[in-house]
Amino acid sequence: MKESLSTIAERLGVSVTTVSRVLSGNAGKYRISKATEARIRAEADRCNYAPSLVAQSLRSRQTKTIGLLTPSLANPYFAEMSSFIISEVHRRGFTTIVIDTMENEINFNEGLTKLVARQVDGIIAVPCGQDHTIVEGVNSNFVPVVLVDRYYENFPIPYVTTNNYKGGYDATRLLIDAGHKSIACIQGVRTSAPNNERVRGYRDAIEEAGLKEFEFVAGNEFSIQNGYLETKLLLSRHLKPTAIFALSNNISLGVIKATREAGLRIPEDLSLLSFDNYTYMDYMEPPLTRVGQPVEDMAILATKILFDRIEGIAPGASQLRLSPTIIQGASVSRII
Amino acid sequence: MKESLSTIAERLGVSVTTVSRVLSGNAGKYRISKATEARIRAEADRCNYAPSLVAQSLRSRQTKTIGLLTPSLANPYFAEMSSFIISEVHRRGFTTIVIDTMENEINFNEGLTKLVARQVDGIIAVPCGQDHTIVEGVNSNFVPVVLVDRYYENFPIPYVTTNNYKGGYDATRLLIDAGHKSIACIQGVRTSAPNNERVRGYRDAIEEAGLKEFEFVAGNEFSIQNGYLETKLLLSRHLKPTAIFALSNNISLGVIKATREAGLRIPEDLSLLSFDNYTYMDYMEPPLTRVGQPVEDMAILATKILFDRIEGIAPGASQLRLSPTIIQGASVSRII
DNA sequence: TAATTTTGCACAATCGTTTGAGCGTTTTTT
DNA sequence: AAAAAACGCTCAAACGATTGTGCAAAATTA
Numbered sequence: 001m002k003e004s005l006s007t008i009a010e011r012l013g014v015s016v017t018t019v020s021r022v023l024s025g026n027a028g029k030y031r032i033s034k035a036t037e038a039r040i041r042a043e044a045d046r047c048n049y050a051p052s053l054v055a056q057s058l059r060s061r062q063t064k065t066i067g068l069l070t071p072s073l074a075n076p077y078f079a080e081m082s083s084f085i086i087s088e089v090h091r092r093g094f095t096t097i098v099i100d101t102m103e104n105e106i107n108f109n110e111g112l113t114k115l116v117a118r119q120v121d122g123i124i125a126v127p128c129g130q131d132h133t134i135v136e137g138v139n140s141n142f143v144p145v146v147l148v149d150r151y152y153e154n155f156p157i158p159y160v161t162t163n164n165y166k167g168g169y170d171a172t173r174l175l176i177d178a179g180h181k182s183i184a185c186i187q188g189v190r191t192s193a194p195n196n197e198r199v200r201g202y203r204d205a206i207e208e209a210g211l212k213e214f215e216f217v218a219g220n221e222f223s224i225q226n227g228y229l230e231t232k233l234l235l236s237r238h239l240k241p242t243a244i245f246a247l248s249n250n251i252s253l254g255v256i257k258a259t260r261e262a263g264l265r266i267p268e269d270l271s272l273l274s275f276d277n278y279t280y281m282d283y284m285e286p287p288l289t290r291v292g293q294p295v296e297d298m299a300i301l302a303t304k305i306l307f308d309r310i311e312g313i314a315p316g317a318s319q320l321r322l323s324p325t326i327i328q329g330a331s332v333s334r335i336i
Numbered sequence: 337m338k339e340s341l342s343t344i345a346e347r348l349g350v351s352v353t354t355v356s357r358v359l360s361g362n363a364g365k366y367r368i369s370k371a372t373e374a375r376i377r378a379e380a381d382r383c384n385y386a387p388s389l390v391a392q393s394l395r396s397r398q399t400k401t402i403g404l405l406t407p408s409l410a411n412p413y414f415a416e417m418s419s420f421i422i423s424e425v426h427r428r429g430f431t432t433i434v435i436d437t438m439e440n441e442i443n444f445n446e447g448l449t450k451l452v453a454r455q456v457d458g459i460i461a462v463p464c465g466q467d468h469t470i471v472e473g474v475n476s477n478f479v480p481v482v483l484v485d486r487y488y489e490n491f492p493i494p495y496v497t498t499n500n501y502k503g504g505y506d507a508t509r510l511l512i513d514a515g516h517k518s519i520a521c522i523q524g525v526r527t528s529a530p531n532n533e534r535v536r537g538y539r540d541a542i543e544e545a546g547l548k549e550f551e552f553v554a555g556n557e558f559s560i561q562n563g564y565l566e567t568k569l570l571l572s573r574h575l576k577p578t579a580i581f582a583l584s585n586n587i588s589l590g591v592i593k594a595t596r597e598a599g600l601r602i603p604e605d606l607s608l609l610s611f612d613n614y615t616y617m618d619y620m621e622p623p624l625t626r627v628g629q630p631v632e633d634m635a636i637l638a639t640k641i642l643f644d645r646i647e648g649i650a651p652g653a654s655q656l657r658l659s660p661t662i663i664q665g666a667s668v669s670r671i672i
Numbered sequence: 673t674a675a676t677t678t679t680g681c682a683c684a685a686t687c688g689t690t691t692g693a694g695c696g697t698t699t700t701t702t
Numbered sequence: 703a704a705a706a707a708a709c710g711c712t713c714a715a716a717c718g719a720t721t722g723t724g725c726a727a728a729a730t731t732a
Contacts, residue, residue: 002478004688015712020690030691031709050453054393055688058717063390065433073419076412083409086436095450097401098434100422114431117386142338224615256619279560280614283592285621340718351682356720366721367680391718394687 003049012043023049057119064094066306067115067143069125071103076278077249077295078126081148084299085124092307094121103222105129116142122306126150130191132157144309148302149293151193151319158309158318160302162293164194167324168201168245171273171291174326175243176205179335180271182214184241186230186255188222188248195222198247198275216241219251227254235262242271242335249276252288267333277327287329294322339385348379359385393455400430402642403451403479405461407439412614413585413631414462417484420635421460428643430457439558441465452478458642462486466527468493480645484638485629487529487655494645494654496638498629500530503660504537504581507609507627510662511579512541515671516607518550520577522566522587524558531558534583534611552577555587563590571598578671579607585614588624603669613663623665630658 005023009016014036021030022040043049057063066089070078086096097120099111108128115123116138123145127135132152139145139157151159175183185202188195199217206215219230227246231254234241246252252274259270266272266286274281277292301320308315341359345352350372357366358376379385393399402425406414422432433456435447444464451459452474459481463471468488475481475493487495511519521538524531535553542551555566563582567590570577582588588610595606602608602622610617613628641654 005690006688016689017691017712017714018710020688021711024690026691031711033710036710050449052394052688053454054390054399055717056690057390058388058394058687058719059689059691061717073409073415073422076415079409079412079415079419082434083415083436086409086434087438090435095433095435095454097431098418098422099426099431100419102423113386118389118431253615253619278616279589280616280620283589283621284616284619341720342718352719353683353721354681356718357681360720362721367678369680372680388718391687392720394689394717395719395721397687 003044003047004052008040008043008047008049012039014040019044023051061119063119063121065118065120066094066096067111067118067120067123067125068096068098069101069108069111069115069123069127070098071101071126071128073098073100075250076280077276077293078149080278081126081295081299084296085148085303088300088303092303101126101128103128105131109134112138122146122310124148124302124306127152144306146302146306146309146318148298149194153193158305158315160298160305160320160322161194162298162324163321164197164324165201165204166321167275167291167293168198168247169205170201170324170326171245171275172202172205173209174289175245175271175273175332176209176211178243178271178332180243181211181335182216182239182241183211183243183245184216184218184234185245186219186227186234186247186251187217188219188226188251190220192222195247202245214241219247222248222250224250224254224257227251228258229254231255231258232261235259235264240270243273243332244270245273247275249274249278249281251275252290256284267331271332273332277325281327281329284329286331289329289332290327292325292327294324297322338388339383340388344376344379344383344385348375350376355380359387397455398457399455401433401454401456402430403433403435403447403454403456403459403461405435405437405444405447405451405459405463407437407462407464409434409436411586412616413612413629414485416614417462417631417635420632421484421639424636424639428639437462437464439464441467445470448474458482458646460484460638460642463488480642482638482642482645482654484634485530489529494641496634496641496656496658497530498634498660499657500533500660501537501540502657503611503627503629504534504583505541506537506660506662507581507611508538508541509545510625511581511607511609511668512545512547514579514607514668516579517547517671518552518575518577519547519579519581520552520554520570521581521583522555522563522570522591523553523583524555524562524587526556531583538581550577555583558584558586560586560590560593563587564594565590567591567594568597571595571600577606579609579668581609583611585610585612585617587611588626592620603667607668609668613661617663617665620665622667625665625668626663628661628663630660633658 005016005019009019019040022037027037070082073079089096101107105128126149147159219226244255246255264270274288274290281288305315341352341355345355355376358373363373406418409415425432437443441464462485483495487497555562582591600606610624610626617624
């Protein structure tokens with residue numbers, strides 16, 4: 001059923017070598033006669049021959065495959081990012097193995113070793129957890145790794161991320177400029193570098209405005225539930241905030257859910273500023289004002305850096321922070 | 337850097353065969369002494385040996401990989417579906433190569449042949465276009481294929497899809513029962529079987545209710561733009577519909593956009609019923625009433641059928657339609 | 673002690689491709 | 703006509719793992 005060089009060679013009474021040379025376009029280089037070349041090409045076409053990438057990989061020690069470790073395709077932010085990465089990888093004639101780590105450090109590390117065993121030529125990863133020894137081992141001993149979104153500070157693995165500090169700072173400034181004083185921040189995973197940068201931006205903006213007494217950071221997960229529960233708590237406090245800065249798309253959904261249950265309206269009773277951008281946010285009630293990350297640029301750059309490394313080109317600056325963009329919605333009210 | 341059976345064998349002064357037998361757990365079966373076994377295991381641990389899946393694949397003619405052809409990871413419906421499929425595949429110890437076809441028939445066919453060249457053990461695909469000769473060739477000659485969501489009628493490729501007819505019918509009935517008479521339907525790709533089943537359900541419900549004079553189907557793409565443009569046209573007609581049945585999530589977004597631009601409110605001025613379910617729809621203005629497809633069940637079943645075929649177990653019924661569920665939102669008003 | 677069985681491991685082929693080296697035969701050069 | 707060059711192709715090893723067969727040496731039996 002499956003054709004190989006040898007089946008063709010046998011049928012034509014030539015050697016496997018000759019067939020290989022013809023079909024890999026090296027007929028001239030190795031002085032195969034036009035006649036033989038034509039015969040081989042014809043037969044290959046006839047039987048629809050396609051070389052086994054597995055055999056080629058074994059021989060060339062290149063699988064033309066890259067691995068993508070993403071925390072959750074169900075999250076539109078990572079789904080979009082994956083979509084861009086897959087298409088960039090495809091553009092270069094490679095294929096992508098996708099592993100969904102479900103935000104789990106064990107899955108992440110297992111996925112990593114699995115990719116190494118599969119001899120992928122490179123890995124793009126959104127890491128989970130704090131322990132970076134395995135990733136670093138892989139990156140320096142086996143396969144080039146590039147991180148996206150999340151990263152490890154002061155470690156030599158290249159990464160591309162948003163300037164999360166700027167995102168946190170700008171967003172908070174926007175709220176402050178709108179007159180808000182009591183701005184609560186609901187954060188995600190506390191060990192995640194992007195999260196902490198966003199929080200740092202938030203804190204700096206708050207302090208700079210002399211609002212330190214109102215500074216308030218809660219939460220510990222990038223989930224709807226976390227946003228929901230923390231908002232429940234916030235709204236039960238004696239002094240309710242006038243604005244919430246939610247550090248992810250999912251957290252914002254939780255905030256909205258809790259706000260609705262409390263019978264409060266956004267932005268009249270409570271302002272909301274979200275991290276992450278997504279088409280649907282324009283269609284929400286109200287459309288969310290948000291900090292959009294440059295997902296496509298990050299995906300393109302990460303892929304480019306990875307391929308530069310695969311091809312042995314040392315990339316210049318390989319730890320990059322791209323600026324986020326604030327997208328105006330209607331979820332922030334002006335306070336006089 | 338990379339360890340292999342032979343590097344270990346050489347260091348220990350034993351044969352590659354012996355190392356292989358020990359590490360694949362066949363030491364007993366081939367009478368390798370406990371002492372040798374221990375030495376080999378120790379050394380394998382020490383140097384962190386992991387077998388090359390490429391070499392194993394070549395030898396065993398099994399790559400333990402399945403291919404997933406999806407139209408667009410940027411669409412949450414397919415992203416969720418992919419997420420479930422990837423996780424089901426992972427559960428079985430396989431990995432998934434994802435190809436984003438971008439709703440393009442050429443990309444789809446290229447992806448298909450690429451997967452075959454990579455010797456994947458099976459393929460799960462959401463097909464694009466009408467020409468199914470290539471898919472059928474692959475399915476019957478090389479690799480088992482299972483289709484999800486879209487399918488080809490009267491052809492022997494297994495598929496799992498929503499009972500789209502029921503979805504179209506039930507949704508339309510819901511609108512009719514709410515008192516609507518003039519219900520317009522904005523459809524997606526006209527050559528897609530699910531689309532046509534939805535339309536058929538719509539038409540049947542309309543006719544059954546004696547509303548044939550109001551029957552109206554427009555559109556030709558599962559995109560925001562299509563929903564937007566068709567709604568623009570609809571709203572400019574002399575007789576505006578009182579309800580729109582949008583046959584996909586993206587089409588609905590377009591409908592909302594056009595409706596807003598026209599200064600009309602949903603559901604007060606126009607009712608909207610959407611196909612597809614997504615978390616964000618609960619947070620929209622208004623929350624959408626919609627026909628949710630059993631995405632997770634479809635993913636699980638498709639994967640199961642594929643693995644049954646891979647393992648040579650003939651699946652019983654392999655062309656399945658799962659019932660959709662109507663999810664109540666607030667985008668449909670009652671007309672008296 | 674000789675014959676038999678068991679033990680412990682190695683040889684070599686195989687999967688499908690690539691590639692440096694080599695070897696007859698024909699053609700060209702001197 | 704002899705030497706050199708060009709031509710057209712094949713051999714065999716290698717990538718890393720698996721597996722049926724086989725062969726000594728040791729242990730057991732007769």
